[in-house]
Amino acid sequence: MSNSAYSTATYRLYDDKADFDKKATGIAVGLTVGSWTELPEVAKQQMEKYLGKVVSVDVHDGSGEPGTRYADITIAYPDLNFSRDLPAFLVTVFGKLSMDGRIKLLDVQPSAEFLQALPGPKFGAAGVRDLLGVHDRPLVMSIFKSVIGYDLPNLREQFLQQALGGVDLIKDDEILFENPLSPLEKRVPACIGAASEAEQQTGQKLIYFTNLTGPTYELRDNAKRAVEAGANGLLFNVLAYGFDALAGLAADPDIPVPIAAHPAMAGAMYPSPHYGISAPLLLGKLVRMAGADLSLFPSPYGSVVMPKEENLAVRDALLSDKLPHKKAFPVPSAGIHPGLVPLILKDFGPEVVVNAGGGVHGHPGGAAAGGKAFRQAVDAVLRGTSLEDYAAETGHEELKAAIERWGVRTS
Amino acid sequence: MSNSAYSTATYRLYDDKADFDKKATGIAVGLTVGSWTELPEVAKQQMEKYLGKVVSVDVHDGSGEPGTRYADITIAYPDLNFSRDLPAFLVTVFGKLSMDGRIKLLDVQPSAEFLQALPGPKFGAAGVRDLLGVHDRPLVMSIFKSVIGYDLPNLREQFLQQALGGVDLIKDDEILFENPLSPLEKRVPACIGAASEAEQQTGQKLIYFTNLTGPTYELRDNAKRAVEAGANGLLFNVLAYGFDALAGLAADPDIPVPIAAHPAMAGAMYPSPHYGISAPLLLGKLVRMAGADLSLFPSPYGSVVMPKEENLAVRDALLSDKLPHKKAFPVPSAGIHPGLVPLILKDFGPEVVVNAGGGVHGHPGGAAAGGKAFRQAVDAVLRGTSLEDYAAETGHEELKAAIERWGVRTS
Incomplete structure (x- = not known):
């Protein structure tokens, strides 16, 4: 199991007021190591390889009308955190998060290593x-x-x-x-x-x-x-x-x-x-x-x-x-x-x-x-x-x- | 297998103009025997036990604003049509239909016979x-x-x-x-x-x-x-x-x-x-x-x-x-x-x-x-x-x- 492989997921979140950068950090931390800033330095060194990373936050302010402001957020999840099966992957990237407001899972890009574990079509x-x-x-x-x-x-x-x-x-x-x-x-x-x-x-x-x-x-x-x-x-x-x-x-x-x-x-x-x-x-x-x-x-x-x-x-x-x-x-x-x-x-x-x-x-x-x-x-x-x-x-x-x-x- | 057991499903459909009674009949027929009015009488007699039934159509005309008119529709499906497992039941009542416009599955009421086939909680x-x-x-x-x-x-x-x-x-x-x-x-x-x-x-x-x-x-x-x-x-x-x-x-x-x-x-x-x-x-x-x-x-x-x-x-x-x-x-x-x-x-x-x-x-x-x-x-x-x-x-x-x-x- 490589220590450096990451799989990404891209979400669209609708929110008229949210700080989307903060939200993205919350996802990257909350769905991986759970907490980060309050960890002591030595723990951070140990846990860093399990920590999710914010890849991008692309905010669209919309028309100013309620319901039109959204952001596309991409998060990278360490492969270390989940086993090599789709239920583990989907629960990691869109388990609890699926219930967290107006959020849709747009795409995923599993690591090469994870993809290799999936069969794909036989024919x-x-x-x-x-x-x-x-x-x-x-x-x-x-x-x-x-x-x-x-x-x-x-x-x-x-x-x-x-x-x-x-x-x-x-x-x-x-x-x-x-x-x-x-x-x-x-x-x-x-x-x-x-x-x-x-x-x-x-x-x-x-x-x-x-x-x-x-x-x-x-x-x-x-x-x-x-x-x-x-x-x-x-x-x-x-x-x-x-x-x-x-x-x-x-x-x-x-x-x-x-x-x-x-x-x-x-x-x-x-x-x-x-x-x-x-x-x-x-x-x-x-x-x-x-x-x-x-x-x-x-x-x-x-x-x-x-x-x-x-x-x-x-x-x-x-x-x-x-x-x-x-x-x-x-x-x-x-x-x-x-x-x-x-x-x-x-x-x-x-x-x-x-x-x-x-x-x-x-x-x-x-x-x-x-x-x-x-x-x-x-x-x-x-x-x-x-x-x-x-x-x-x-x-x-x-x-x-x-x-x-x-x-x-x-x- | 009883010939007379039915399981029901209740849907909420949003549509500003639809004839909801016609829509309900279309569901009851389309998701069971496929076609009905054009069948010869002798075929109808044979097929009647496989035919879905419209139980109720409850139209809410809404405020007149677009997007507010809906109907709650209950359809009864003959148990004869599906095996005694949840995938068969869910594919029957909300398989293709889930993709048919603005429709949400509100509730189901499986027959007593079907319910008996499901384990329920062990403890x-x-x-x-x-x-x-x-x-x-x-x-x-x-x-x-x-x-x-x-x-x-x-x-x-x-x-x-x-x-x-x-x-x-x-x-x-x-x-x-x-x-x-x-x-x-x-x-x-x-x-x-x-x-x-x-x-x-x-x-x-x-x-x-x-x-x-x-x-x-x-x-x-x-x-x-x-x-x-x-x-x-x-x-x-x-x-x-x-x-x-x-x-x-x-x-x-x-x-x-x-x-x-x-x-x-x-x-x-x-x-x-x-x-x-x-x-x-x-x-x-x-x-x-x-x-x-x-x-x-x-x-x-x-x-x-x-x-x-x-x-x-x-x-x-x-x-x-x-x-x-x-x-x-x-x-x-x-x-x-x-x-x-x-x-x-x-x-x-x-x-x-x-x-x-x-x-x-x-x-x-x-x-x-x-x-x-x-x-x-x-x-x-x-x-x-x-x-x-x-x-x-x-x-x-x-x-x-x-x-x-x-x-x-x-x-």
């Missing part, structure tokens, strides 16, 4: 591409529509129709839990069987992200049961279990499949300007450090929205070169239809998963036609052709029907 | 009293002051001084993680040894809440190691690990000690009026259902504050007769000194833990005197004597010094 975006054998285009993911109350034959048929559309990835609904109608050990073989059946027609591989659920201390066993049953991917409600539960899955060599992190419950933490954890940190950096290969988050296009600049910051955190970990696929979700594909690729770039539920199942020709329409839309963009022109070509009837249904949105 | 407030043999007064807890960078002899001495003051409970600092200076297996015997030493002088039992830390999937083993090393209580940063990690500890018969839940990170979720999870639910009902014997939360007296009505609602959730689980001790924390004891007991009633850090260690006579001052303050209230009068009596010099230091606050 990453590139590894997922390798599994699929798809390297030259954005991926397309389809979400089950209705699943609760469906029996296995119905789920299998729904899966098959999605797979026949040529999508690369299919994910369970995040609210599908262990249940008598479609238990994990039967659902996985049924869906994987449908994937094989579709592959014979489409020639294309497919990853099925099975929802990993159950009690925390059974998750690793459940994941292994899923893999034994044939699962080649897992969906995980990471915020309901904590980031470290994901890290333990990602670090386990006996769970050799990619993991897609679902943002369920994230809205309890990121949307407020005054409290919580910023979306790029919560759904970007932390999800990636903890080991998700894909991270779903609200797209800027649907009814469940996130402002576009936040979306792009989430993407940047997932794809940044600054982390030692593999890159994770951004999956902007909700409100996606084929007519949005050019905009998505313009906004997010080529390393993105185009993910749709209603935009697949709501296609006038059904889910298989919906998947085809998405693939055609991706092809159009890659060829540099407008969706409308591409849709007019023979063999692209599915895209044509999708555009008639939903239109094309270019900004 | 509860009454069980903790039995362990201590203290039934006739509020308990007094002391928090370690500075711990980071302290070696075992120093920690032991700090523990001993606190114990000599006659406190009932001593808790680790929540930011004390596994470290070379005070590893769990050495820290626990050192502190428990100090507790025994103090008991020979005070005649009083003491519970030491050791901070349970480490990777999620090692928590149960670490808890058992702590117990084997002599720990008679555990502190747990429940929100860093998820409620179910606590439930798994509480349900484990091989972890036969009470658990105190620390609210670290809670401020990321409860303070905003528009987002997140209400404090009484987060730090009251959920913490109790998951199995904490004590729940710490910000007191209304210190610098890290929570409004008093929220404090009392947290207390009510911890002590309510409406849950089948044992009651959990409310532990309002931060800013507590002996001069506040009458107010705390007036506000919270007799089933409360008076918890202090600075109010113990900052006593002019040291931590042992600090603990004595708290015990004297409790005795004064129970005898119906004012603190000032009680402090003037011979043998109550510690209370006298505390009042000189911090004063008495009666409202």
Whole structure:
């Protein structure tokens, strides 16, 4: 354990009157050694290596209107103070402090040493591409529509129709839990069987992200049961279990499949300007450090929205070169239809998963036609052709029907 | 599994224009069967038992000013839809929905069947009293002051001084993680040894809440190691690990000690009026259902504050007769000194833990005197004597010094 490594955290504090420099010093001392100025010199020498440091205090006085004055404060915490796991790190930098007035955790920059202790994605975006054998285009993911109350034959048929559309990835609904109608050990073989059946027609591989659920201390066993049953991917409600539960899955060599992190419950933490954890940190950096290969988050296009600049910051955190970990696929979700594909690729770039539920199942020709329409839309963009022109070509009837249904949105 | 059990969730939604009745129906359908009106009749008959129901929509039109119109909406979810664990329940009622605009989860009322599947506290407030043999007064807890960078002899001495003051409970600092200076297996015997030493002088039992830390999937083993090393209580940063990690500890018969839940990170979720999870639910009902014997939360007296009505609602959730689980001790924390004891007991009633850090260690006579001052303050209230009068009596010099230091606050 190095004596000189520090990890930083950056906060935004709103306060109309506070002495932010004093506040920053209070955080740096209070969340580390507890007290400082009153310590005798000899104790200071001993304790100095445990003492937090103020890195920067950037005050914005605002308009003078109440509620507009804030400061962005960065504190460096000695790695000596916490163990090499995310609960220890998060409790250190945003445990008690989260309750100390209007304060939001904007970002963290763990030390190189701490980052090395975190697994990061097992496959990453590139590894997922390798599994699929798809390297030259954005991926397309389809979400089950209705699943609760469906029996296995119905789920299998729904899966098959999605797979026949040529999508690369299919994910369970995040609210599908262990249940008598479609238990994990039967659902996985049924869906994987449908994937094989579709592959014979489409020639294309497919990853099925099975929802990993159950009690925390059974998750690793459940994941292994899923893999034994044939699962080649897992969906995980990471915020309901904590980031470290994901890290333990990602670090386990006996769970050799990619993991897609679902943002369920994230809205309890990121949307407020005054409290919580910023979306790029919560759904970007932390999800990636903890080991998700894909991270779903609200797209800027649907009814469940996130402002576009936040979306792009989430993407940047997932794809940044600054982390030692593999890159994770951004999956902007909700409100996606084929007519949005050019905009998505313009906004997010080529390393993105185009993910749709209603935009697949709501296609006038059904889910298989919906998947085809998405693939055609991706092809159009890659060829540099407008969706409308591409849709007019023979063999692209599915895209044509999708555009008639939903239109094309270019900004 | 009963076909007729429902669990409810109540939300507050802010929206200046929304049709809240339509919104409620959208939640009830969208988070259960997915679609309804377009289903054929025969499918409706099959699916009806999986369909959510709108229980109530209570619209408050506000002042007409933007941002003041809201509705409290209660939805009933069929228990059929989720497994018997808190992650499944929370993802069902506040997963995707948490990201759907200005919405806060105010309360949940799980079905009797679901509640039965949750452990609740293993000991509860009454069980903790039995362990201590203290039934006739509020308990007094002391928090370690500075711990980071302290070696075992120093920690032991700090523990001993606190114990000599006659406190009932001593808790680790929540930011004390596994470290070379005070590893769990050495820290626990050192502190428990100090507790025994103090008991020979005070005649009083003491519970030491050791901070349970480490990777999620090692928590149960670490808890058992702590117990084997002599720990008679555990502190747990429940929100860093998820409620179910606590439930798994509480349900484990091989972890036969009470658990105190620390609210670290809670401020990321409860303070905003528009987002997140209400404090009484987060730090009251959920913490109790998951199995904490004590729940710490910000007191209304210190610098890290929570409004008093929220404090009392947290207390009510911890002590309510409406849950089948044992009651959990409310532990309002931060800013507590002996001069506040009458107010705390007036506000919270007799089933409360008076918890202090600075109010113990900052006593002019040291931590042992600090603990004595708290015990004297409790005795004064129970005898119906004012603190000032009680402090003037011979043998109550510690209370006298505390009042000189911090004063008495009666409202």
